[in-house]
Amino acid sequence: MKSLLVAAFSLFLILFSNMASAEQTPEKESVEAVDSTKAPETKKADFNVTETILEHIKDDHSWHLWGHTSVALPVILYTDKGLEFFSSSKLMNHEHEPVAYQGNYNYKLFEGKLRVAKADGTMDEELSKKVWDFSITKNVASLLITVLILLLIFLRVGSAYKKRGVTSSPKGLQSFMEPIIVFVRDEVAKPNIGHKYAKYMPFLLTIFFLILTNNFLGLIPFFPGGANVSGNIAFTMTLAVCVFILVNLQGNKSYWQHIFWMPGMHWSMKLFLAPIELIGVFTKPVSLMIRLFANITAGHILVLSLICLIFIFKTIFASAIAVPFAVFIGLIELLVAFLQAYIFTMLSAMYIGMATEEHPHHEGDHEPHYAENDEA
Numbered sequence: 001m002k003s004l005l006v007a008a009f010s011l012f013l014i015l016f017s018n019m020a021s022a023e024q025t026p027e028k029e030s031v032e033a034v035d036s037t038k039a040p041e042t043k044k045a046d047f048n049v050t051e052t053i054l055e056h057i058k059d060d061h062s063w064h065l066w067g068h069t070s071v072a073l074p075v076i077l078y079t080d081k082g083l084e085f086f087s088s089s090k091l092m093n094h095e096h097e098p099v100a101y102q103g104n105y106n107y108k109l110f111e112g113k114l115r116v117a118k119a120d121g122t123m124d125e126e127l128s129k130k131v132w133d134f135s136i137t138k139n140v141a142s143l144l145i146t147v148l149i150l151l152l153i154f155l156r157v158g159s160a161y162k163k164r165g166v167t168s169s170p171k172g173l174q175s176f177m178e179p180i181i182v183f184v185r186d187e188v189a190k191p192n193i194g195h196k197y198a199k200y201m202p203f204l205l206t207i208f209f210l211i212l213t214n215n216f217l218g219l220i221p222f223f224p225g226g227a228n229v230s231g232n233i234a235f236t237m238t239l240a241v242c243v244f245i246l247v248n249l250q251g252n253k254s255y256w257q258h259i260f261w262m263p264g265m266h267w268s269m270k271l272f273l274a275p276i277e278l279i280g281v282f283t284k285p286v287s288l289m290i291r292l293f294a295n296i297t298a299g300h301i302l303v304l305s306l307i308c309l310i311f312i313f314k315t316i317f318a319s320a321i322a323v324p325f326a327v328f329i330g331l332i333e334l335l336v337a338f339l340q341a342y343i344f345t346m347l348s349a350m351y352i353g354m355a356t357e358e359h360p361h362h363e364g365d366h367e368p369h370y371a372e373n374d375e376a
Contacts (some may be wrong), residue, residue, distance in 0.1 A: 047311045053304045057228045057297060058112055059139045061088040065223055068096045075114065077131040079104050084356060088135070105131065139235065142227030146213045153177065184208055184345065192349040193356065200352055202247065207239055208345040215296060215337030219330065230340070231297035233289070240285035243348045248281070251355035284351055288344060297341050299333045 055064075063071035067225035072089035081104040090101040091109050098109040100117050105127055114135065116127035136144075152172065160174040170178045188196035188202055214229040229235055257263060259277040261270050306326040310318045 001299055033137055046140075047308075049305075049308045049312065050157055052308060052311075053301055056226075056304055057300050059137045059228075059232060060112055061091060061109065061114065061135055063138050063141065063227075064096075070096065071223065073138065075107075076134040076136065077103075077107075077114070078134060082128050107131075114334060117273075134267050138227050139229045139232050142217060142224065142229050143214070143235070145224050146210065146217060147227070149213060173189055175302045181205065188342070188346050188349050191351040192346065196356055196376055197349075200246075200349070201366055204349055208341050209350060211292065212338060212341040215341060216334075216357055218296065218300070219337065223250060228297065228300055230292055233293050234305070236289045236293040239292075239344070240289040243288060243351065244285040247284075247351045247355045252353065252358070254358065255355045284347075292344055295336060299329070299336055303329050303333070311348060 005358070009254075033179045058185060059077060062073055065071060070089075072180045075091070077084045077085050077087050084103050086101065086103060091107065093099050094277070100108040102312070105116045106118070106124075107114055108121070108123075109115075110117075110123050114131070114133050116124045117133060118124045130142050154177075154182075157174050157177050159170070159213060164171075164174075184205055185197070185201060189201055193200060199300075214227075214235075218228055218230060220226060259281065260274050261275055265273070287292070301328050306322045306329065308314075308324040312318075
């Protein structure tokens, strides 16, 4: 439903923008051409919906606050001439427009990416390949803030358990966090992994609270929120790769046997199923990556599209429709923020459980081996 709403709003905004650009009448153009005695005025650029939405959901080398005010972030580059450090404020002028900065090379931002510029201002693709960008961008800064928040919370909760003990009743922040941790343990880890769940609880809790905190921070429209970390494909890919490595490293003999040479079946079916099972090993983390990325990004685009309706119609009356709908979608996004963290963690636990599950042994290739006390 969310994807359909995003598609409908995107189509509407594109059609409306095309209609608005086509409303340049010849009469108005002729009047402007004849009236040349007036002093030239700076023409304001038309409101670009696509550019506005993409600017809010993409990563950046600075953290925009309001107007032309931004928080400059450190730029860290490694080139063939060595390391280089400078502030991202040198890449922008006072009107928040990209300008060139002369360091080891002539650096400039092209569509949010730091590249090497030629003398005429165009991008030098050859020299840009020599530049490795390790800058603290907006998403990286937001991720560091998330890590700091989680450290403060769990160090405090951990110290409370050491003082009061595990059996004592929780208090304060401890009483707020314990039901969530118990929920992940009883509803996610135990049902999907089994008796070995305790070994994987730190990993599952880490990815659950990391995704949840980033999702909540992304819904806050002002600093230190507003960053679209979970809507960044690099972030979701990193989490998916971590799950992929853990699952396949912890996979037992039975797990790999069921992939490459499934027991209990004819050899012809084994040859048919082996490629399919092998492809499934790689499609599982890909589905984790795309699901989280697409849902969070779609939510941000939908809310921003509703807000942009006010600037498209250029009337305060549009806010009577746009703002309530934006608030409603924002409340739904609170549920989606928790739901996506839960789904990612649950599927990760399911994949771990599938890799570590002890399957019953088989006698031969066709008949399964049943336990002696099985009277079925």
